[in-house]
Amino acid sequence: MRTSLLLACVTLLVAPLALSAAETERPNIILIMADDVGYECFGCYGSKQYQTPNIDRMAAGGMQFTHCYSQPLCTPSRVKLMTGLVNARNYSAFSVLDRDQYTFGHLLKEAGYRNMIAGKWQLYGAENYSKQFRGKGTLPGDAGFDQWCLWQVDKLGERYDAPLLNINGENRQFGKEKYGPDICVDQILNFIDQESDKPFFVYYPMILVHDPFVPTPDSAIRDRKAKQRNFEDMVAYMDKLIGKIVDHVEQRGLTDNTLILFVGDNGAHVRLASQLDGEKIQGGKGKTTDAGTRVPMIGYWPGKIPAGQTCDDLVDFSDFFPTLAQFAAAKIPGAIDGRSFSPQLLGEPGTPREWFYCYYNPRPERTKPTIFVRDQRWKLYDDGRLFDVANDVLEKRPITDPDGKPGAKAAHAKLSAALESMPAKGASLLQFPAGPAPSAAK
Structure with missing residues (x-):
């Protein structure tokens, strides 16, 4: 029964790709993903602690989503985002994207786009990882990208001051006067x-604002050790670079035909604390609570995306793949878990999710998975714990008697059926393709 329900579910999630990509000129697409920053760090989400005027401007001129959910950690989020599949189907190891995976880079390239990626890769198994995983993943050129400027492909090095970056297959060591995120954005602008x-597709999985928490080129004190204050400066610099890209698109006269999406990859680092609406929010990176999985998301396309709108629909990271496919008028070659939210971006009702599924097992060689399904309010783990997250955001009070709380019984029934329809274990853990690894970038 689980298998039949699963197939039906996946088929339904592929189905809603008939909206207006054919009616809308295929846009350029820029997908920006910040590293390790939760929704609590943005002015448009209510923060007064952080300075994010450019992202706030995008929200005011576009659509802000209140219920976008990632995986709790970077590589699991990237694999899900790029393939449209839940981690149970294709996540094998931290820092690895299996070589047999079809990414949105392949999808858009086959649809006639020229593709560029800049920022952080961490999908090949660089030299700093165990030999068990080193070089077992995918290189950017093999993931559908024509050009790239990336930190951590086959080698590690620094990411901020004096960075080591792989630019189109060549590892380049820059001097202390160079700042890694600046170089990445310059490469993006050159590509545009x-x-x-x-049309072009730019995927920008940012280096910022991941630790180490160090001063930026705009920091008043360049040798400051205060991690929280440095993080606040890094958020401001992240916003500055995003503004630089948006301004460049406008200056080039491309605004009318360029879709820009911004999202975070998971929550902020656990050592960081933020204030939001009078409440202290501790960073939740690596945790399955809202602090680890609820991320900012904004869609910006003046004249196409209605300005100043807020969307409360559920968005899962697997949904970006079919959304890009719809805007690019690209045909998805197989079944996926994602559901396109392109109708909502264009101001239409669409077919919103009723729930999403999370399979989280970042180190499958030594850890056990955490599995849950949830909607905007309710959350059910596979061990039977049910939470009213809207009223218990830290998940401290599991509901032991659903009959005794209004709405809990119906939510439990709905989410139980959803959980039953999805995989209970990983499908391909540590099953790497046979044969020699492809040659590493020089």
């Missing part, structure tokens, strides 16, 4: 400016 009759 290249003459072509093809």
